């Protein structure tokens with residue numbers, strides 16, 4: 151009898167009780183809008199920004215309606231204009247090129263390596279094509295951030311970091327999102343904190359923070375922020391920065407604050423699960439483990455492995471067999487975007503030149519979510535199933 155996994159790859163943990171209490175408190179007083187405060191009252195949203203800025207060691211923080219909105223706001227804040235080229239990863243998710251398209255700009259895709267990070271040689275060759283890099287730390291893999299920042303600084307290219315999968319991760323001890331000019335995070339259900347939808351943006355630049363705040367729709371109420379620059383900075387930009395409403399509300403902020411306090415502990419729990427699955431997959435014939443560099447502290451909220459140079463038919467067979475045993479694998483190489491997967495040439499609104507070396511890797515990327523509702527036993531079982539099915543197809 152083949153063992154079958156019966157857990158759900160999309161089931162989160164419940165919202166913590168103290169977060170539920172805080173949410174109920176907001177519901178009971180009814181002041182959900184972030185600027186709707188009693189005299190002397192601090193809104194949940196403003197306090198969330200203050201706390202997240204402190205947690206990240208950033209000067210400024212802005213809470214917004216989604217991760218994708220944070221990315222688009224960052225692009226607007228650094229003055230990306232319609233028609234401008236913006237460098238970005240070929241291996242990422244749809245909201246990243248989508249944010250570039252949303253400001254009328256054009257993604258210029260940069261290749262992916264076997265480490266699933268941006269190809270720094272390809273980036274170096276393309277640095278003269280744009281003034282901004284939207285760097286997606288896709289699936290939590292951090293590239294050599296020292297080399298990347300050195301290259302971009304030397305070329306005068308502004309780096310915006312998409313940290314949707316790296317909230318709590320670090321490169322050589324520096325938290326992810328602190329290397330570039332702006333770091334953007336998602337608080338959507340499948341990320342590292344869960345308010346259904348939501349985003350956070352951090353920066354040390356007073357000008358970028360002021361512009362982002364105006365852009366998010368601050369109705370000139372920016373003095374009610376606790377992690378924003380001084381009013382004088384707003385004076386410089388307030389008449390020339392449009393309102394593109396995308397604020398966070400107090401209900402979401404109330405839910406997020408207790409979760410952010412638990413982040414380090416959650417990261418540890420994710421990594422226990424990740425490491426268990428990785429251990430179980432090592433030395434499976436035909437399967438390539440994605441090795442993590444020593445300089446990277448990751449958050450194992452998902453795991454990837456490669457079936458490099460496998461035919462699409464055999465990969466499809468592995469997916470089918472694993473699915474029959476309850477294990478949901480996502481395949482980034484599929485010809486059509488499905489669910490949360492997609493690849494650069496499926497975003498047909500953006501031109502892309504073929505990238506054969508990246509195509510080879512994308513075609514072999516297998517991806518699995520690792521929700522915290524999995525026990526360590528679940529993780530061992532999942533690894534046994536994947537190992538058995540990959541081996542069976544490989545040897546057939």
Ligand SMILES: *Cc1c(COP(=O)(O)O)cnc(C)c1O
Nearest residue numbers: 216217218243245312314336338
């Ligand atoms: C989820 C995600 C985003 C955007 O987040 P939303 O909150 O869903 O808009 C951006 N980049 C990546 C890589 C993501 O996975």
